[in-house]
Every structure is written in structure tokens, then in C-alpha cells.
Amino acid sequence: KAGVTQTPRYLIKTRGQQVTLSCSPISGHRSVSWYQQTPGQGLQFLFEYFSETQRNKGNFPGRFSGRQFSNSRSEMNVSTLELGDSALYLCASSSEYGGSSYNEQFFGPGTRLTVL
Amino acid sequence: SQQGEEDPQALSIQEGENATMNCSYKTSINNLQWYRQNSGRGLVHLILIRSNEREKHSGRLRVTLDTSKKSSSLLITASRAADTASYFCATDAQAGTALIFGKGTTLSVSS
Numbered sequence: 001k002a003g004v005t006q007t008p009r010y011l012i013k014t015r016g017q018q019v020t021l022s023c024s025p026i027s028g029h030r031s032v033s034w035y036q037q038t039p040g041q042g043l044q045f046l047f048e049y050f051s052e053t054q055r056n057k058g059n060f061p062g063r064f065s066g067r068q069f070s071n072s073r074s075e076m077n078v079s080t081l082e083l084g085d086s087a088l089y090l091c092a093s094s095s096e097y098g099g100s101s102y103n104e105q106f107f108g109p110g111t112r113l114t115v116l
Numbered sequence: 117s118q119q120g121e122e123d124p125q126a127l128s129i130q131e132g133e134n135a136t137m138n139c140s141y142k143t144s145i146n147n148l149q150w151y152r153q154n155s156g157r158g159l160v161h162l163i164l165i166r167s168n169e170r171e172k173h174s175g176r177l178r179v180t181l182d183t184s185k186k187s188s189s190l191l192i193t194a195s196r197a198a199d200t201a202s203y204f205c206a207t208d209a210q211a212g213t214a215l216i217f218g219k220g221t222t223l224s225v226s227s
Contacts, residue, residue: 004158033214033215035217042217042218042219042220043204043217043220044217045214045215045216045217048214056213056214058214088156090158090159092158092159103164104149104161104164105149105151105159105161105215106161107151107158107159107160107161108158109157109158110156110157110158112156
């Protein structure tokens, strides 16, 4: 099976712009989670989707949003970008319903976002 | 929010030596997972240990869980240069919720 893919791999934006990141989970996986990784804050949970429904949400401002499509592919959007949004954004998929904490998460390579 | 805290933050050893990393957490958990991340890449799942388990093995990896002390340890035996990476523990605040990751231990194995 192909692994989790994320596009684009690298992105440079300027403050105030918006950005959309895409994640394609492993075939058959219905749960997709998103994480932001920065040197200062480490790995922080953004949100989790299962069967097109947001199941869990982390403590991020409303500028961060996401969605999941019927084929389980997921997108996350960040509007009005700030310098502090520069980070590695990771998506992970898993096969089970029980939530990311129950199951092995398969991570994609990440999208490196730089905000200038 | 609840978070696992790894200790030490950084560890440098020689090839062939064992590496031990510890993780402490604050509240009761259902599961604890360990992940590895090579520089700037995605995470790779290593082991999931449930709260009713005390020890699990996978190849050169051994994970223990002590729920009374709210701590876990990851032991890598006979380390190799390829084990150089950051290692994270991840816990859940309650069943079916998101994973919360610690800040990680950076392991450097030199030949």
C-alpha cells in the first residue's frame, strides 16, 4: 500500500495570505489527524477527522480549519497567516474508529510552511 | 493539557551501547505510544502499550509502563548509527481522544 502523502512538501507564503495543505491517507484508512510541529512548542494536535466529521479539535485559533472528503482525503486551511505559523505540518492516518489514541498512526512526510 | 515529558532531552552514545529514554505523564491514560522521527521527516510508530500491560518488545526495542509512577521507558539495545533520531512518547487524555506528544528525546549514536 502507498503511504500517507502530503502536498505540497514545501511552501513559502507571506503574512496575511492563506494556505491549503492536502493529505491523502493510506487506502482504507478513514481517520486523519493533523499536527503542527515547531522547535518551540513541539508537536501539537490540530484536529482529527473520521468519515468526514471532525471528531477532536486542538487548541488553535479559528484561522485553522480543516475538512475531510468522502474518499478520506483531508485538507487543512490556515487563513491570515502569521509569522508564528511557520512550521512542519504533519498529517497521520489510522484505520480504526476508536480515535487516534487507540491506534497506530501512520504519518506523512509533512509540509514545511514558511511564512515571511 | 496533559503531555508526556521525555527525559533526557538529548542522549549521545556509541554504537553497540544501549539507550534508555523515559517518559512521564500527568494523569491516567489508556494507552501510551512511542514514535521515532528522523530529522525533519514524518514520525514512525514504534510501539503501543496499553494501560493494563507492563512490558512490550519489538526487535531491539523494549518498552515498559508503570502506571503507578505514571511513567514509561523505551530501551534500544545494541544501538546503531541508524537509530539516530528523535523519540517521542504520546499519551491520550481519555479514551478515543487525540494523542498528546511530549517534546522528545534526541538520540545521537556515533560509530
